[in-house]
Amino acid sequence: MTARRYRRAADYLAAAMIYLRDNVLLDEPLRAEHLKPRLLGHWGTCPGITFAYRGLNKLVKDSGRRTLLVTGPGHGAPAVHANLWLEGTHEVFDPALGRDRAGLTELVRRFSWPGGFPSHLSPAVPGVVNEGGELGYALSTAFGAAADDPGLLVACIVGDGEAETGPTAASWHGGTFFDDPAHGQVLPILHLNGYKISSPTVYASMADEDLIAHFRALGWAPRVVDVESTADPDAELDAALAAADRRTMVLLRSPKGWGVPREDAGGRPLEGTFHAHQVPLEHDQVELVERWLRSYRPEELSPTGCRTGTCWTNCRRRTCVSAGYRRRTGVRCGGSCRCRTSRSSPWPPTSPPARRGPPARG
Numbered sequence: 522m523t524a525r526r527y528r529r530a531a532d533y534l535a536a537a538m539i540y541l542r543d544n545v546l547l548d549e550p551l552r553a554e555h556l557k558p559r560l561l562g563h564w565g566t567c568p569g570i571t572f573a574y575r576g577l578n579k580l581v582k583d584s585g586r587r588t589l590l591v592t593g594p595g596h597g598a599p600a601v602h603a604n605l606w607l608e609g610t611h612e613v614f615d616p617a618l619g620r621d622r623a624g625l626t627e628l629v630r631r632f633s634w635p636g637g638f639p640s641h642l643s644p645a646v647p648g649v650v651n652e653g654g655e656l657g658y659a660l661s662t663a664f665g666a667a668a669d670d671p672g673l674l675v676a677c678i679v680g681d682g683e684a685e686t687g688p689t690a691a692s693w694h695g696g697t698f699f700d701d702p703a704h705g706q707v708l709p710i711l712h713l714n715g716y717k718i719s720s721p722t723v724y725a726s727m728a729d730e731d732l733i734a735h736f737r738a739l740g741w742a743p744r745v746v747d748v749e750s751t752a753d754p755d756a757e758l759d760a761a762l763a764a765a766d767r768r769t770m771v772l773l774r775s776p777k778g779w780g781v782p783r784e785d786a787g788g789r790p791l792e793g794t795f796h797a798h799q800v801p802l803e804h805d806q807v808e809l810v811e812r813w814l815r816s817y818r819p820e821e822l823s824p825t826g827c828r829t830g831t832c833w834t835n836c837r838r839r840t841c842v843s844a845g846y847r848r849r850t851g852v853r854c855g856g857s858c859r860c861r862t863s864r865s866s867p868w869p870p871t872s873p874p875a876r877r878g879p880p881a882r883g
């Protein structure tokens with residue numbers, strides 16, 4: 522499955538989770554009764570999360586590295602569920618979420634539904650160690666997860682709104698202590714989609730060169746991936762992730778709500794604006810919702826044109842799907858214990874850490 526096709530599947534699933542309780546593969550024309558009665562979710566951050574997630578899964582597959590993802594924008598839970606389903610992690614933990622039509626229907630219905638998945642990420646979701654809902658702690662959680670676990674890569678998506686919180690502003694300094702090989706590697710991905718809830722963000726408003734200078738001063742070596750300024754943004758992300766070392770962070774620019782219609786039926790702009798933050802279209806615009814959902818061509822997402830959903834992940838060219846949930850969720854020792862390897866240096870250290878020089882210019 523190509524990167525774009527994979528993202529198309531994941532983006533479709535995330536949007537379907539927010540909107541649909543029936544007709545989940547659009548086998549028939551969309552009608553109001555197919556929509557959930559209360560539309561509750563956050564679309565705006567989802568396509569960017571999936572963009573990063575797809576790249577990280579390729580990295581896991583290519584490198585075999587145990588990798589944990591800490592998702593700061595936990596309100597983007599539909600994207601994480603979509604990816605967990607596509608890669609097969611969900612079905613490991615819950616056979617009702619198998620990668621077939623029944624599992625897909627269950628996944629879509631369960632989101633934001635009484636007794637189902639909460640609208641935000643929670644520790645009940647496989648691989649999630651950071652509760653969604655209160656922004657600010659993703660990066661410090663990522664450092665905590667990487668501490669004393671030398672083989673672990675902890676990727677951490679930080680929203681540009683979350684990045685304006687005091688806790689996150691302080692957390693960038695965590696890298697100071699993580700040059701120590703006794704620890705895992707933290708790889709921040711600052712998601713610059715331009716907006717928090719309804720106003721622009723400081724970081725997204727800064728020029729690339731100023732952002733790079735700012736984060737270099739904090740000890741990071743930033744790599745910019747701007748999905749709108751390149752023909753193959755997935756390849757650009759793959760290159761950045763493959764070359765990532767302990768100093769690397771990714772500055773990811775993508776439009777808020779990437780993929781939603783440019784404007785609603787009344788001409789209100791959606792894609793790339795704060796209007797895309799939560800539910801971009803309400804019940805009264807069911808025709809536009811259908812057009813949007815069909816733009817992902819759910820009927821074509823299987824290579825054979827079958828409509829069971831299984832081929833989305835079981836096709837032979839699974840180039841971008843994770844090599845297994847244990848690696849993807851950072852699990853070791855069967856998952857139930859958090860055993861410690863012996864440290865290569867004493868803790869707390871008996872002498873102050875060596876001063877870090879500036880990261881190499883890249």
Ligand SMILES: Cc1ncc(C[n+]2csc(CCOP(=O)(O)OP(=O)(O)O)c2C)c(N)n1
Nearest residue numbers: 566594654655656680681682683716717718
């Ligand atoms: C501490 C805290 N303050 C406010 C909120 C309300 N809130 C929910 S989502 C959001 C915007 C987040 O923006 P950003 O981090 O840029 O995420 P994205 O744009 O990817 O949705 C805010 C302010 C919150 N969840 N936590």
Ligand SMILES: [Mg+2]
Nearest residue numbers: 681682716717
């Ligand atoms: Mg944002």
